[in-house]
Amino acid sequence: MAHKVALIRGDGTGPELVAAVEKIFKAAKVEIDWVDVEAGLKCVEAGKPIVPDETIATIKEIGVGLKGPMTTPIGKGSVSPNVTLRKKLDLYACVRPVRSLPGVVTPFDNLDIVIFRENTEDLYAQIEYMATDQVAHSVKLISKFSTERISRAAFEYARANNRKKVVCVHKANIMKVGDGLFLRTFQEVAKEYPEIESWDNIVDNQCMQLVLRWKIYDMLVLPNLYGDIVSDLAAGMMGGLGVAPGANYGTNCAVFEAVHGSAPKYTGLDKVNPTALLLSGTLMLDHLGEHDARKNIEGALEATLTKGIKTYDLGGSAKLSEFTDAICSELK
Amino acid sequence: MMTLHGVDVYIWIDTTPELPKTFGKMTLTLISNRGTRVYPPPAPDIALLNWPRCRYESDTELTDAEIQELVNEITKLGFRWTKCQKLFREDGNNLYSQAY
Numbered sequence: 188m189a190h191k192v193a194l195i196r197g198d199g200t201g202p203e204l205v206a207a208v209e210k211i212f213k214a215a216k217v218e219i220d221w222v223d224v225e226a227g228l229k230c231v232e233a234g235k236p237i238v239p240d241e242t243i244a245t246i247k248e249i250g251v252g253l254k255g256p257m258t259t260p261i262g263k264g265s266v267s268p269n270v271t272l273r274k275k276l277d278l279y280a281c282v283r284p285v286r287s288l289p290g291v292v293t294p295f296d297n298l299d300i301v302i303f304r305e306n307t308e309d310l311y312a313q314i315e316y317m318a319t320d321q322v323a324h325s326v327k328l329i330s331k332f333s334t335e336r337i338s339r340a341a342f343e344y345a346r347a348n349n350r351k352k353v354v355c356v357h358k359a360n361i362m363k364v365g366d367g368l369f370l371r372t373f374q375e376v377a378k379e380y381p382e383i384e385s386w387d388n389i390v391d392n393q394c395m396q397l398v399l400r401w402k403i404y405d406m407l408v409l410p411n412l413y414g415d416i417v418s419d420l421a422a423g424m425m426g427g428l429g430v431a432p433g434a435n436y437g438t439n440c441a442v443f444e445a446v447h448g449s450a451p452k453y454t455g456l457d458k459v460n461p462t463a464l465l466l467s468g469t470l471m472l473d474h475l476g477e478h479d480a481r482k483n484i485e486g487a488l489e490a491t492l493t494k495g496i497k498t499y500d501l502g503g504s505a506k507l508s509e510f511t512d513a514i515c516s517e518l519k
Numbered sequence: 520m521m522t523l524h525g526v527d528v529y530i531w532i533d534t535t536p537e538l539p540k541t542f543g544k545m546t547l548t549l550i551s552n553r554g555t556r557v558y559p560p561p562a563p564d565i566a567l568l569n570w571p572r573c574r575y576e577s578d579t580e581l582t583d584a585e586i587q588e589l590v591n592e593i594t595k596l597g598f599r600w601t602k603c604q605k606l607f608r609e610d611g612n613n614l615y616s617q618a619y
Contacts, residue, residue, distance in 0.1 A: 240561065247564070266619060274555045274619045277565040307565075312554030314572065316604055317614035320521055324604075328553060330568050438566075 189218035197255025199449030207461040207511040214515040252442040256449040278435035283418040290492030291426035303341040304414025329365040334372035342380040352405040355387040432466035443471040460498040487517035525576035525606035549574040551618035
């Protein structure tokens with residue numbers, strides 16, 4: 188029976204990336220019943236919210252979504268469609284696995300880290316004021332509830348995926364109340380998982396450690412802002428945003444997405460790299476229980492990269508369509 | 520020149536509070552939880568913290584005394600508020616963020 192998945196095609200190069208993923212899934216004989224839902228610039232141009240309430244309702248009902256990259260309009264009153272989805276669907280865990288890919292040369296060999304970023308609060312609550320004519324005040328909101336659930340999600344993931352070490356990343360030496368609560372709460376949850384080694388690092392030290400001693404790290408848990416920054420740092424270590432997948436999990440819903448932008452200047456040029464969206468899609472397949480399909484598609488991708496078939500961003504000359512066809516030809 | 524047009528009152532409560540929809544020149548325009556709008560409806564199905572932000576606004580300029588009266592009224596109604604933040608505008612623009 189086909190899996191139902193809500194599909195946001197996205198803006199800019201989003202639709203062509205989504206089409207590439209659809210083609211590879213079809214070639215891999217994964218049965219997906221794609222349900223198109225609206226979001227993004229087209230909605231704004233039609234005078235609707237950037238993520239209409241019907242889209243939120245449909246994704247919630249189906250429980251799984253795949254999202255192409257979207258553009259956040261610049262200007263007064265504009266909101267991020269990505270943040271809107273996370274907030275309204277309460278997708279509290281942003282999961283960003285980073286690992287070395289064959290054929291994608293970086294200074295960081297044998298990279299294999301999974302990052303759990305709290306997705307709903309911290310400075311991303313976006314509570315801000317001009318307190319006087321000279322002073323802006325932004326509220327950094329950290330709660331015990333949200334820290335418990337992101338920490339527990341990380342430890343449960345570690346347990347299910349045979350990961351051995353989970354590190355809490357914070358700045359509790361300076362923000363003793365907010366980050367202090369995050370750290371204390373993480374430590375309390377960690378006691379429930381004695382078989383998993385855990386410790387904590389201050390975020391600036393963690394950034395240095397990542398580029399010097401990346402092989403000792405297995406999983407990281409971070410508040411929203413540090414998670415945003417560190418996960419892009421880690422994506423760079425993997426080879427760039429063009430290859431780094433992302434997933435957002437809530438209690439009853441999950442949305443999988445490439446974390447890069449919509450690259451509007453490349454729209455229609457058959458040029459962009461579908462790897463990040465494809466790997467986000469294979470995370471989705473795992474979520475749907477299609478583990479063999481995930482292995483098949485990831486194996487085909489790795490075989491393609493190993494042969495040196497790459498898009499421009501990885502130093503290759505393959506067009507999007509050529510890269511997609513090459514992956515399809517490697518499927519078992 | 521910044522002018523006063525409202526207040527955000529943060530209340531310690533496990534649910535979304537039932538507050539007066541208007542008070543003096545002010546209207547209850549928003550309640551948010553973790554920055555996400557839960558009032559006016561529809562409220563998304565999200566986990567709530569016990570710290571909703573309740574926003575009263577007026578298009579006409581307010582005085583500190585009017586803000587104080589509102590906060591006193593919220594106290595009289597039995598709500599335990601923990602923080603208030605005045606809302607300023609300048610040249611018609613809000614100098615505070617909106618909720619999602």
